[in-house]
Amino acid sequence: MINLKARETRTLVAVHGWAGAVLGLLLYAVIVTGTAAVFANEIKLWSGGLLGTSEPLNQPLNAVLLQLEAQTPEQFREDLSVRAAPSGNVWAFFHTDEIVDGARRERGILYTIGPGGKILSRAEGLGDELAANDPFTALGRFYVDLHVRLHLPNPWGLIVTGILGLAMLVAAVSGILMHRHLFRDIFVLRGRSRLVGLRDLHSVAGTWTLPHAFVLAFTGAYLSFAIAVGLPMLAKIAFKGDVRAMVTTLNGLPVVDPRPAPSGNLDDVLADARRRADAPLLFAGWENRGRADSRITVFPAPRSGDLSASRLIYNGATGELIRERPIVGTEPSLGASLVGLIGPVHFGNFAGWWSRAVWFALGAASAFVTWSGLNLWVRRRADQRGWRALGRVTAWVGGGLPFAMAAAAMAYFLSLPSLTSVFWTPVAFLIAAALALVPALTMRSIERVPPLLFGATGILLLTLPLLRAAVGGPGWGAALAAGQGAVPAMDFLIVLGGIACVLSAVTALRSREPATFGAGSFMQSAE
Amino acid sequence: MAAAKPSTVRPGRLAPWLRALLAGPCAFGLTALIIAVMPFWVPKGSGGVDHIAFPLFFMPAIWAVIFFYAVLDRSLGRVAMVMTAIAVVHLVSLRGILFG
Numbered sequence: 001m002i003n004l005k006a007r008e009t010r011t012l013v014a015v016h017g018w019a020g021a022v023l024g025l026l027l028y029a030v031i032v033t034g035t036a037a038v039f040a041n042e043i044k045l046w047s048g049g050l051l052g053t054s055e056p057l058n059q060p061l062n063a064v065l066l067q068l069e070a071q072t073p074e075q076f077r078e079d080l081s082v083r084a085a086p087s088g089n090v091w092a093f094f095h096t097d098e099i100v101d102g103a104r105r106e107r108g109i110l111y112t113i114g115p116g117g118k119i120l121s122r123a124e125g126l127g128d129e130l131a132a133n134d135p136f137t138a139l140g141r142f143y144v145d146l147h148v149r150l151h152l153p154n155p156w157g158l159i160v161t162g163i164l165g166l167a168m169l170v171a172a173v174s175g176i177l178m179h180r181h182l183f184r185d186i187f188v189l190r191g192r193s194r195l196v197g198l199r200d201l202h203s204v205a206g207t208w209t210l211p212h213a214f215v216l217a218f219t220g221a222y223l224s225f226a227i228a229v230g231l232p233m234l235a236k237i238a239f240k241g242d243v244r245a246m247v248t249t250l251n252g253l254p255v256v257d258p259r260p261a262p263s264g265n266l267d268d269v270l271a272d273a274r275r276r277a278d279a280p281l282l283f284a285g286w287e288n289r290g291r292a293d294s295r296i297t298v299f300p301a302p303r304s305g306d307l308s309a310s311r312l313i314y315n316g317a318t319g320e321l322i323r324e325r326p327i328v329g330t331e332p333s334l335g336a337s338l339v340g341l342i343g344p345v346h347f348g349n350f351a352g353w354w355s356r357a358v359w360f361a362l363g364a365a366s367a368f369v370t371w372s373g374l375n376l377w378v379r380r381r382a383d384q385r386g387w388r389a390l391g392r393v394t395a396w397v398g399g400g401l402p403f404a405m406a407a408a409a410m411a412y413f414l415s416l417p418s419l420t421s422v423f424w425t426p427v428a429f430l431i432a433a434a435l436a437l438v439p440a441l442t443m444r445s446i447e448r449v450p451p452l453l454f455g456a457t458g459i460l461l462l463t464l465p466l467l468r469a470a471v472g473g474p475g476w477g478a479a480l481a482a483g484q485g486a487v488p489a490m491d492f493l494i495v496l497g498g499i500a501c502v503l504s505a506v507t508a509l510r511s512r513e514p515a516t517f518g519a520g521s522f523m524q525s526a527e
Numbered sequence: 528m529a530a531a532k533p534s535t536v537r538p539g540r541l542a543p544w545l546r547a548l549l550a551g552p553c554a555f556g557l558t559a560l561i562i563a564v565m566p567f568w569v570p571k572g573s574g575g576v577d578h579i580a581f582p583l584f585f586m587p588a589i590w591a592v593i594f595f596y597a598v599l600d601r602s603l604g605r606v607a608m609v610m611t612a613i614a615v616v617h618l619v620s621l622r623g624i625l626f627g
Contacts, residue, residue, distance in 0.1 A: 008599055015598055169591055221587040230562065230583045237625070238566040238579065250576055329574025336574050338584045 012178040016171055017377055021390070023167040024374040025397045026150070030164050031370055032401050033147035034216075035363030038348050038356050039490075044086035044140035046490035047412060049473040052088020053115050054483035057281040058274055062267040064117035065092060068109075076108040080286040081127075082266070086137060088484060089114050093127055100126070115482075138421040139412040142429070143405065148224075151426070158228035165221030171373075172214040175206055198379075202372040205365050212362040213369070219346035252330040257293040264319035266296070272321065273298040273312045286316055295322075307350050308340035371398045395446045399453025400436030402501075406460035407432030413467040451508035458501025465491040542603055549606055550597035557610055558590040560617040567624050 020027075036043070053059065061082065069077055072094045083091040095108025106127040112120040123130050132141070149157025206213075231246075239246045248254070266286070274281055277300030288294045294316025302309040310324040326336035344350040348359025374394045381387035411428030415421045440449050468491070469475070479487035565582035572578070593610070600606045 007601070011598060166587060166590060166594075169587060170594065173591060173595065218587050222584065225586055226583045229559075230586055233559065233563060234566060234579060234582065237563045237621070240625075246579070250579065326574065328580055329572075329576035331574040333572040333574030333577055333580075335572050335577035335580030335584070339580045342584070 009178050012174040016174040016178060017373075019167045019170045019174075020370065020373045021377050023164055024370055024377075025393065026160070027164045027168055028367060028370045028374070028397060029150065029401055030147055030161055030220075031168075031363060031367045033143050033405070034220075035360055035367060036143045036405065037147045038360045038363065040140045040144050041086045042486040042490055043143065044137040045088065045484060045486050047139045047409070047416075047468070047473075048087045048136035049416070049468070049471070050085075050087035050089055050112075050114070050120070050136055051474045051478060051482040051484055051487075052085065052090075054088060055280045056084040056088055056090045057082065057270055057284065059090075059115070060117070060267050061090065061092075061113070061270070062265050064113060064119075065266060068092060068111050068119070069094065072109050078287075078289060079106070079108075080289060082284045082286070084280070084282050085112070086140065088482065089120060093130075095127060133422055135416060135419045135421045138425045139409055142408060142412075142425045155228035158224045162221050162224030162228065165217050165224060168213060168217035169221060172210055172217055176210060179203075179207070198372055199376055202369060202376055205372070206369040209362050209365045209369060212359070213366050215345055216363075216366075219342045222342055223346060250328045252325065254295075255293045257291065258288075259292040260290060261292040261294065261317035263289050263294065264296070264314070264316055268319050269296050269314045270298065272319075273300060273314075276312060276321070276324075277301075277303065277309065279303045279309065289316060292317055302344065302350070307344045308337075374398075391446055392440050392449075395449040396437055396440035399450035399457070400433055400440065403436050403453045403457045403460070404429045404432040406457045406464070409464055410460055410467060413464070413471050413473075416471050448509060451505040454501045455505030455509070458498045458503075458505060461494050461498030461501060464494050464498075545603055546597065546606070549603070549610060550594050553610060554590060554593040554597055557593055557614055557617075558586065560614055560621070561589055562586055564617045564620050564624070567620070 065080070065082075069080075076094045076096055078096045079094070081091075081093045081095070083093075085091045090113040092111045092113055093106070093108055094111075095106040097104055098107050099105075107125065108127065110121075110123045110125075110127070110130045112122075114120045123133075131137075134141075145151055148161060150160055151157065152160060235241065235243050235246045239249075266284070270281060270284060273284075277298075279301040281298060281300050283299040285297045285299075286294070287297075296314040296316045298312040298314065300309045300312070308327060310326055312324055313322045314320065315322055323330070326332050327340045329336045348356045371394070374390075375398075378387050378391035378394060382391070408425045408429040411424045412421045415424035436453055439452055440446075443449055443452075474482075474484075474487060476488040476491070479485070562582040566578040569578040569581045597606050597610070600609075
C-alpha cells in the first residue's frame with residue numbers, strides 16, 4: 001500500500017523497534033492504567049460505597065449551603081466551588097486563594113453533602129490535598145495518577161508521559177509507513193511457528209488499533225506537554241511572564257467591582273444552567289461572593305451528540321446569565337474547537353458508555369500490541385544475555401502490572417473501613433509488584449510467568465465484589481434505587497474479567513509449548 | 528561505476544549518533560522554538576485565542592514532522608542545514624519580538 005524504498009523501510013523498522021524496546025515497558029504501564037482510567041469515575045463510585053444521586057447538582061442546595069456558610073470561618077467565604085462527586089454526592093468547598101511556596105493554591109473547608117442535604121463529612125485544608133486524601137476515591141485516583149504521571153512529581157511525571165505519548169505516535173506512524181500491504185496483512189494470521197504467529201498477532205492487532213493509537217498518542221502527548229511545558233513556556237514568551245495576562249486572554253477580562261452586593265440564589269442559577277445545557281451539571285465555581293463583581297461559572301457535561309460543552313457565566317449577585325463561552329476564549333473559534341476536542345477524544349466519553357466500552361477494548365488491544373512487540377524483540381535476541389534479561393522484565397511487567405493493580409484494589413477495600421485506603425492502595429501495589437518478581441526471576445520458562453500472574457489476577461478480581469459487599473458496600477438493589485447502575489455493572493464486569501483471566505491462564509499453562517497468547521489459525525488471506 | 532554523490536551519507540560510527548542527536552534533543556528544541564514564535568504570527572481568531580491554542584494543539588504534530596524528516600532524509604548534512612536554518616530564522620524572530 002505504501003511503497004517506500006528498502007532503506008527507508010529498514011530505518012522505520014529500526015525506529016519502530018527501538019522506540020518500543022527502550023520505552024515499551026513504561027508505555028505498556030501507561031496504556032494499561034489508561035485503559036482502566038476510562039472507567040475511573042465508575043471505579044470511584046463502585047469502590048467508594050457512598051450512594052448519592054445520578055445528578056447531584058440537580059437538587060436544592062442553596063439552603064444547606066447558607067447553613068454551611070454560617071458554620072464556615074469568614075476568611076474562607078470568599079469563593080465557593082460545588083462539584084458533582086463520583087459517588088453522586090456534592091462536594092462544597094468554601095475557600096480563599098493563598099500563595100504557598102510561590103504558587104497560588106486554594107485553602108478552605110470541604111463539605112460532602114449527601115442526598116436530601118445531609119452533611120456527610122467536613123475537612124479543612126488545601127483543596128488539592130483534601131482531594132488527594134479522600135479515602136473513598138483513593139482507588140480510582142491511584143489508577144489515574146499512575147496513568148497521568150506514573151506517580152512521579154510534577155512536572156517530571158507529565159514530561160515522562162508526554163515523551164511516551166510521542167513514542168507511541170512514532171510507533172503508530174512508522175507502523176503505518178513500513179507496511180507494504182497494510183490492508184491485506186490485517187487478515188493474515190499464520191499459526192505454524194510461534195514467532196511468526198506472534199508477529200502476525202502483533203501486526204494484526206496493531207493495524208486494527210492504529211487510528212485509536214494515533215489519536216490517543218497525539219492527544220495524550222498534548223495533555224502532558226501542554227500543562228507541563230507548553231503553557232508555562234508561552235506565558236514566559238508570548239506574555240513575557242505575565243500569567244494573569246495569559247489567563248485573561250484565555251478566559252476573558254474579569255470585571256472588578258468590590259462594592260458589597262447580596263448573593264444570588266444558587267438553585268435558580270443551577271436550574272437555569274441545567275435547562276440551557278440540556279445535560280447534567282458537573283461543577284460550579286462561585287467567585288467574589290458578596291461583591292458586585294461576583295461570578296458563577298457553571299461547567300455542564302456535553303449535550304447528547306456534542307463533543308464538548310460551553311461554560312455558562314452568571315452574575316453571582318443577580319443570578320442573570322452574562323454569557324456562554326467555549327473551553328478557551330470568549331467566543332467560539334477554531335482554536336477553542338480543537339482544544340475542546342482533545343478531552344472527549346482522549347477519554348472516550350463522547351458517546352456515553354458505548355464509546356468508553358470501545359475505548360476500553362481498544363486500549364486493551366493496544367496494551368497487547370506494546371507487550372507483544374517487546375516479546376518479539378527479545379525473542380529475536382534470545383541468544384544475547386542483556387536482551388534475555390529484558391525478556392524477564394517484560395514477563396514481569398506484562399503479567400505483574402494487572403496483578404498489582406488488582407492487589408491494590410483488594411487492599412483498598414480491606415483498608416476502607418479504617419479510612420487508611422490512601423496509604424494502603426499504593427503500598428499494596430508495590431508489595432504485589434515485588435511478589436510478582438519472584439516467579440519472573442526464578443521460573444525457568446519465562447513464558448509461563450505472564451499466564452501464571454494473569455491467573456492470580458483473575459482470582460483477585462473474582463474476590464473484589466465479595467470484598468466490596470463485606471466492607472459495607474451497597475447492594476445491587478440499593479444502587480439501582482439510587483440510579484447508580486454502575487455498581488452492579490462493575491461487579492458483573494469484574495467477575496467476567498476475572499473468569500476470562502483465569503481461563504486464559506489455564507489454557508496457556510496447560511498447552512505443551514506455552515506460547516504467550518499463543519497464536520492459532522483464525523483467518524488466512526488468499527495468497 | 529557511478530561516482531559517489533556528494534550528498535550521499537558515508538557510513539561511519541558517528542553518523543547514527545549524530546542522527547539520533549538531530550532527531551532527539553534537536554527536534555525537541557526546534558519544536559519548542561517554533562511553538563514559541565507561533566503566537567506572534569498565527570491570527571488570534573474570533574475568540575482571541577487561536578494564537579495560543581494552535582501552537583499547543585499542533586505541538587505533537589510539529590515534533591513528529593521534524594523527527595521523521597531527521598530520521599528518513601538520506602543526507603545527514605542536509606538535515607542539519609535545514610534544521611539549523613529553521614532554528615536561526617526563529618531565533619532571529621524571537622530576538623526581535625522579545626528585545627525589540
